[in-house]
Amino acid sequence: MRVAEIMTKEVITVQDDTPLMKVAELLFDRALNGVPVIDKKRHVIGIITEYDLLSREEHIHIPSYVKLLSEFKIVDRKNDVHRELDKVYHVHAKDLMTVPVVTIAPDTEVAEAARIFSEQRINPLPVVDGKKRLVGIVSRADIVKLFKKITL
Secondary structure, eight states: OBGGGTSBSSOOOBOTTOBHHHHHHHHHHTTOSEEEEEOTTOBEEEEEEHHHHHHOOSSOOHHHHHHHHHTTTOGGGHHHHHHHHHHHHTOBHHHHOBSSOOOBOTTSBHHHHHHHHHHHOOOOEEEEOTTSBEEEEEOHHHHHHHHHHHHO
């Protein structure tokens, strides 16, 4: 079976200048593991995953941001809060995205995609055509769903 048979074709994407807060909102509201960052020609130039939001400390550490918001009502920390919020509002997809991006072709075998997920510990995988344009995305969950079909 090929990846093209199980991939999501209508992919939610962001541009490199998309604010971090919008990226986080997309991941949360749409229950996504990650979103490809594309240019105007739909070339994948990066990817932002849940892991990137939780672990990248060079810009803003999301767990710290959540803690900061929970303490927002504390008056004597008001200046610190504003500084931290200002940092968050100035971070964009290009500042946090992972590059280079591991991509696969639509004709890649599902077993090969599973191997990549396992060995490289990444999720999801953008699917690109011969011109490196985004045509879909596949996640570990897409492969797990195959087990359900097999057992029915």
